[in-house]
Amino acid sequence: MNKLVTILCAIAFVLKVSSQTPYKIGDLVNEFTINTTLNTKQSFSTLKNINGNIVVLDFFGTWCVPCIKALPTLTALQQKYTGKLSILLISIEEEQRLKDFIAQRKNLSLPIVVDKGEAITQLFQPPAYPYTIVLNEERKIIAITKAENLTENYIDSLLAIKQPENIMVPQKPVVKQLQQAIVKEKMPINPIIALSEQFIYAAKTGTNTASLITNLQTLPFDSLHNFLVTDSEKKAFWINIYNGFTHVFLDKNPERYKNRSSFFSAKQITIAGKLFSLDAIEHGILRRSKIKWSEGYLNKWFPSKIEKELRVDTLDYRIHFALNCGAKSCPPIAFYNASKINEQLDIATKAYLNGEADYNARNNTLQLPTLMSWFRHDFGGKKQMLRLAKQLGIVPADKQPTIHFKKYDWNLYLNNFKN
The missing domain is CATH 3.40.30.10 (Glutaredoxin)
Incomplete structure (x- = not known):
């Protein structure tokens, strides 16, 4: 009855x-x-x-x-x-x-x-x-x-978004700059990007991400179109999602990192009812349908309809200094916000290259991170890489060094929040 x-x-x-x-x-x-x-x-x-x-x-x-x-x-x-x-x-x-x-x-x-x-x-x-x-x-x-x-963790994360200065307690100037870029935000909060920030916060603090993941899974697909319109919005959201899920997956089961190819290609992330892999987010959406292992020179021949709907309009090489793949050589994880994404990516680029690029004046050689070799066309080739190094003050303006690429450290390092 x-x-x-x-x-x-x-x-x-x-x-x-x-x-x-x-x-x-x-x-x-x-x-x-x-x-x-x-x-x-x-x-x-x-x-x-x-x-x-x-x-x-x-x-x-x-x-x-x-x-x-x-x-x-x-x-x-x-x-x-x-x-x-x-x-x-x-x-x-x-x-x-x-x-x-x-x-x-x-x-x-x-x-x-x-x-x-x-x-x-x-x-x-x-x-x-x-x-x-x-x-x-x-x-x-x-x-x-x-x-x-x-849950309490979920409510805490929502309240934290209202006071972003409390999300992290940075100890180094460059991280403080990243956080200040978020604190200065005066525009109305984009709810989709705010959700991705909450997810990153929960992943960083080791709190339960289940409710946030459920919210990401059950978003109406139209909301991705309605709130991720500009490249700035797309980059902020998908960088946060990529970094958050990488951390959550590997923190739960570090053994998965032994087969990295499978880990990155597996369709294991549900956003708005659609399945994505980490590779799909990085190379399909953020790199605008690039083939993964082609040094950035080749585009996908038949990208999916969803990928074409969601991807950025213009590839931005700076995303490579924001995406964290879980390895020790990866850039640190930060919170990215659409209205300050350019400032934040500039800071991330400067911070990473100042720490990883080495200029030897005696030999006139420049050692760059391997990821720049993997995606060299994204960076515009070696000439543009050198120009970037000069802009950042890593190489004197009048020098033309020989460029070499460092070996990548694939050792798992999950605490890379630059604190």
């Missing part, structure tokens, strides 16, 4: 969904009215009246078993983050039924909004229950997930 009631409620809900386009990740939620709220002394007359840096709207049903199972988790989060987080349960059920439900649960302290006429529910149009919306301080949707995926 209970199963029948559940099915009938679900069918009734679907039939009542309006023709309005539902809100999606990245949308700014318009003001709406809250007429009746149970189980609280607070007044929530409108969305604007809800306090907190983060607001969670959990579309809830007394007939929904997963919804009920998530209540203790949501209650604990609300208690821990009082003043910073507000969680509201949204229900389309009759007020008396909800009052009876509350009366049977003494430990339930979360407010329940009685959505009479389903005015709020029709704005978001949950396709199924459970369905949870996470809003930032500007009341933009930064995640659409399930209540069970909301």
Whole structure:
């Protein structure tokens, strides 16, 4: 009988969904009215009246078993983050039924909004229950997930994005410059890139990345088009994703690094419902459909439709100083932000080459990192490499040294956050 009631409620809900386009990740939620709220002394007359840096709207049903199972988790989060987080349960059920439900649960302290006429529910149009919306301080949707995926680590990472200076504690000037480039950011947060930054933060601190990975997996594919429009946005997002997953995978199972070819080519990353390999992200998206082992001279003959949709318009050689493959010779991991990506990549390039490039005045030779040899066409050949070394002050302007390439150190090194 209970199963029948559940099915009938679900069918009734679907039939009542309006023709309005539902809100999606990245949308700014318009003001709406809250007429009746149970189980609280607070007044929530409108969305604007809800306090907190983060607001969670959990579309809830007394007939929904997963919804009920998530209540203790949501209650604990609300208690821990009082003043910073507000969680509201949204229900389309009759007020008396909800009052009876509350009366049977003494430990339930979360407010329940009685959505009479389903005015709020029709704005978001949950396709199924459970369905949870996470809003930032500007009341933009930064995640659409399930209540069970909301963990303390996840909430901590969301709050950390509001104070990026707390994400890292750099000890060297160049890393401080990278972080300052993020702190100076005044533009509205791009929710997709913010999610990638949260993921990097969790990977760095060794906290649970499961909920963030779930959010990345369940992003609407259209959101990649809507929020990753410019090359700056694409580079910031995909560099963060590449570095974050490399670290997570190898931290969990370092043995996978023994077969590097398999590790980098395996389709093991799900973003917006699509499978990607690390190679696909690096050579397909960030290098604009280049063949991996061709020194950058050859393009793929038949790149996939998805790759062509997502890839950058112009290849930027500086990405090679930002991507971390897990090896000791790899560049360090940093947080990349679209509005400051050029400044950050310049800093990363200077930092890496100042540490890895060696000029011998006696022999007039220049030793460069091997990765510049692997992708020499990306750098414009040896002439452009030398010009870059001169621009950075590594080689005197009047010298024409012979260029050699160093041996790459493939020893696994996971703590490469330049701290």
